[in-house]
Amino acid sequence: MKTKHKKTAFTIVELLTVMSIIIILIGLLLPALNAVKRFSRVVLQKNQFRNIGSGLQIYESDFHEYPDSGELDADGAKYCGAMKLAEVMAGQDGLGFHLNSRLTINGLDAAGTTNFYPPPETPPYTPAYLESLRNRKEYMERKYIQICSLSDLYSTPAPFTKPGVLLCDAFLSVRSQTTGKKIGMPVLYYRADTSKMSHDVNTPTNADNMYNYKDNQDFLGMGLPWERTTMPPLYVGTSGVAGQVFYENTRDKESPIPRPYNKDSYILISAGWDGIYGTRDDVYNFTD
Numbered sequence: 370m371k372t373k374h375k376k377t378a379f380t381i382v383e384l385l386t387v388m389s390i391i392i393i394l395i396g397l398l399l400p401a402l403n404a405v406k407r408f409s410r411v412v413l414q415k416n417q418f419r420n421i422g423s424g425l426q427i428y429e430s431d432f433h434e435y436p437d438s439g440e441l442d443a444d445g446a447k448y449c450g451a452m453k454l455a456e457v458m459a460g461q462d463g464l465g466f467h468l469n470s471r472l473t474i475n476g477l478d479a480a481g482t483t484n485f486y487p488p489p490e491t492p493p494y495t496p497a498y499l500e501s502l503r504n505r506k507e508y509m510e511r512k513y514i515q516i517c518s519l520s521d522l523y524s525t526p527a528p529f530t531k532p533g534v535l536l537c538d539a540f541l542s543v544r545s546q547t548t549g550k551k552i553g554m555p556v557l558y559y560r561a562d563t564s565k566m567s568h569d570v571n572t573p574t575n576a577d578n579m580y581n582y583k584d585n586q587d588f589l590g591m592g593l594p595w596e597r598t599t600m601p602p603l604y605v606g607t608s609g610v611a612g613q614v615f616y617e618n619t620r621d622k623e624s625p626i627p628r629p630y631n632k633d634s635y636i637l638i639s640a641g642w643d644g645i646y647g648t649r650d651d652v653y654n655f656t657d
């Protein structure tokens with residue numbers, strides 16, 4: 370006698386139940402995965418800061434001071450701290466820092482005749498170009514460097530006269546306007562003036578402040594790359610008081626009197642995951 374095999378299948382209700390469970394699990398897992406991704410980027414950024422720090426220590430040994438971070442260069446042209454840091458780490462052409470550089474945006478010597486960063490040549494190289502390369506030094510290994518220029522972030526370099534080189538952070542929060550690839554926001558650099566003693570949160574323009582918030586203010590004033598009319602909190606400050614966010618975020622919370630972190634060296638700032646300077650996810654070189 371033949372036995373009949375009853376066909377079994379999922380009902381619509383069962384399928385919907387399974388799909389609902391899967392959707393709930395995905396909803397629970399995605400925030401955790403995003404948190405892990407963000408944490409890994411923070412680790413990469415802190416590692417980049419350590420590599421930058423090693424390079425700056427060697428520079429300090431060579432020149433007996435850290436690189437300047439002022440808003441202007443030696444010729445009075447706008448050349449912010451972020452650009453000067455990138456030049457020291459990579460040179461204005463990515464081929465290393467020229468030891469005779471005056472840290473000017475045009476890359477020229479004091480006489481205005483010699484360009485320390487001539488355009489790359491193809492073999493056979495001219496004697497002048499070879500001489501330029503002989504006077505270069507790499508303060509940071511190339512594998513740790515991602516450089517871009519203002520033209521990668523903005524369509525025009527104003528208020529800067531040239532699209533100056535910048536050192537990108539590890540978060541890949543924006544897309545290059547020239548290549549279409551994901552790149553990081555520039556690392557901001559501020560050097561301490563050890564001849565001064567103050568860190569006045571309430572008066573950012575205090576001439577005795579050890580750090581000058583204006584060092585990167587011209588760059589920050591260009592707005593967000595994806596929304597030029599919107600300024601980051603680090604630029605506009607608290608209640609419209611420029612510089613206040615910078616001094617508050619860099620204040621040593623354990624000091625009984627107003628003092629900054631890294632009062633004898635420098636401060637580095639990454640815009641963090643959101644690509645906006647002055648928000649809670651910013652990464653600094655003095656945090657654990």
